Amino acid sequence: MKVLIIKTSSLGDIIHALPVLDYLHQVSPGISIDWVVEEQFSDLLSGNPRINRLHLIRTRAWRRKLLDSATAREIGALRQLLREQHYDLVFDIQGNFKSGIIALATGSRERFGFNYPHLQEKPSGLFTRHKVDMRPEDDHAGGRYLRIVSAGFQRDYRGMELTSDIFTGDAENLAADQLISSCGKPVVLFHNGTTWQTKFWSVAGWTRLGALIRDRYPDATILLSWGNESERTTAKEIADAIGDQARVLDKYPLKGITALLKRVDLVIGGDTGLIHLAAAVGTATVSYYRASDGSVSGPRGREHVVVQSPLSCTRCQRTSCSRDDECRGSITPQAVFSGVEKIMTEKLRSGVER
Numbered sequence: 556m557k558v559l560i561i562k563t564s565s566l567g568d569i570i571h572a573l574p575v576l577d578y579l580h581q582v583s584p585g586i587s588i589d590w591v592v593e594e595q596f597s598d599l600l601s602g603n604p605r606i607n608r609l610h611l612i613r614t615r616a617w618r619r620k621l622l623d624s625a626t627a628r629e630i631g632a633l634r635q636l637l638r639e640q641h642y643d644l645v646f647d648i649q650g651n652f653k654s655g656i657i658a659l660a661t662g663s664r665e666r667f668g669f670n671y672p673h674l675q676e677k678p679s680g681l682f683t684r685h686k687v688d689m690r691p692e693d694d695h696a697g698g699r700y701l702r703i704v705s706a707g708f709q710r711d712y713r714g715m716e717l718t719s720d721i722f723t724g725d726a727e728n729l730a731a732d733q734l735i736s737s738c739g740k741p742v743v744l745f746h747n748g749t750t751w752q753t754k755f756w757s758v759a760g761w762t763r764l765g766a767l768i769r770d771r772y773p774d775a776t777i778l779l780s781w782g783n784e785s786e787r788t789t790a791k792e793i794a795d796a797i798g799d800q801a802r803v804l805d806k807y808p809l810k811g812i813t814a815l816l817k818r819v820d821l822v823i824g825g826d827t828g829l830i831h832l833a834a835a836v837g838t839a840t841v842s843y844y845r846a847s848d849g850s851v852s853g854p855r856g857r858e859h860v861v862v863q864s865p866l867s868c869t870r871c872q873r874t875s876c877s878r879d880d881e882c883r884g885s886i887t888p889q890a891v892f893s894g895v896e897k898i899m900t901e902k903l904r905s906g907v908e909r
Contacts, residue, residue: 556583558644558707559637559661560590561654562700563612566828567852569599570835571696572648573719574712575704576605581715582708589640591657598809602722610637614653638662644707647683648700651675655682667703695851719835727814735818738776739800741899743768744816744833745779746824747793748786751874753846754825756886758792763888764823765797768895777801778819780812780829821898823891826852834859839902841894843886846871857901860894862886 558579562572569592579586589608590600597611610633617626637660647658647668658666659682668674668683680686687706692713693699701712723731735742747761765777777800779790787803794801807815813832816822822833822840826847833840834854841860842853848870849861863869864885868878876882 556585556643557587557640558589558646559640559642559663560588560704561645561647561657562649563591563593563614563654563657564596564649566596566599567831568696569596570719570721570828570831572700573599573721573835574697574717575646575648575700576603577717577719578701578704578712578715580605581717582705582710589642591637591654598813599721602724603720604722612657634660646704646707647679648703649675650679652678655679658682665707667706669699669703673699695855721810721813721832721836723810723814723817727811730811731814731818734815738778739774740776741772741820741902742776742778742818743895744819744822745777745790745793746781746822746827746829747779747789748782748829749825749827751846753871753873753876753879753882754827754844755883756825756843757883758789758796760883760886760888760891761793762796764891764895765793765801767888767892769797769800771892771896772899775800778815779803780807820902821895823895830854839898841891841898843891845869845882845886846873846876858898860897862890862894 562569576588579588587607588605589610590606591610591612592600594611594613597609600606600609620626642661642663645658645661645663645666647654650669666683667685667687670686670688671677671680673689674680685706687703689699689702693702705712745761749755768775768777777797779794779801781787781790790803794803813836816833816838817836819838822830822838824830824842826844830840830842839858840854843862844853845864849863853861864882866882866885
């Protein structure tokens with residue numbers, strides 16, 4: 556059987572979708588899976604032995620040069636390649652207009668996607684033949700993706716042991732090993748960056764959390780990652796305030812930071828792709844949520860702690876707010892540190908500290 560997964564972006568959403576690969580291989584041994592993804596996120600999937608072929612798209616570049624003949628050739632070549640594969644099943648787990656067009660371009664009759672209430676963009680529903688209803692238990696992004704894929708096989712994903720991984724190479728693994736070998740234990744990674752203003756925490760909160768970790772675990776090393784210059788500046792301010800046990804990391808490519816995440820003991824951050832990346836490779840996390848809903852998008856399982864703002868307006872999904880300072884302050888360092896202690900106590904009990 557030959558199937559196509561259409562999940563083009565974003566980083567966190569693609570990570571949530573990774574368990575569909577394990578599901579498909581379990582329910583249909585020998586299955587061949589192709590995946591359509593935006594070029595900038597391809598490192599999440601490249602090298603994965605569960606994937607036969609990646610189809611890369613470059614939506615932003617195409618939009619900038621929509622009338623160029625080179626753009627037309629690229630899009631035409633992709634359409635021809637997709638049609639030539641003769642997919643038995645196509646699963647659009649993106650749910651927007653672009654992914655719907657891609658599904659239609661395959662020429663496959665058996666196209667599965669979200670029902671109308673769960674589509675990102677309603678016109679996408681015009682391009683799928685099977686619109687899959689969600690169930691109350693599909694209350695997490697990963698569960699919704701699995702619900703669509705499982706509709707093609709009539710086997711519920713619940714109760715199945717499903718794993719995910721992101722594959723890294725020898726060079727990335729060696730660099731990560733060398734860095735970790737220079738660290739004290741446990742190794743905790745802070746990531747202060749995110750996208751929405753209403754998902755950030757405060758420098759004071761991070762600094763106090765670092766002090767609590769430093770006092771409770773005197774041999775700990777705190778690593779601080781960043782994604783842009785603003786986040787790097789903030790990371791340096793936090794590290795300087797914490798002291799010698801904290802260090803700001805260099806800029807890492809996606810596979811490089813993934814290799815490092817596999818080797819640290821704990822990752823702490825907001826609702827951001829790095830938290831989902833850590834969870835996908837089996838690393839414990841403590842994550843906090845303000846405007847977004849941790850019960851929907853946060854990692855699940857015994858090795859993950861979700862801290863939700865106690866304000867009555869939490870989960871508002873607003874990208875800016877006049878009460879931003881109050882909301883940041885509602886995430887207390889002690890609440891996050893309680894999650895750290897819970898995770899570390901469990902690790903020490905089970906003897907799996909890295």
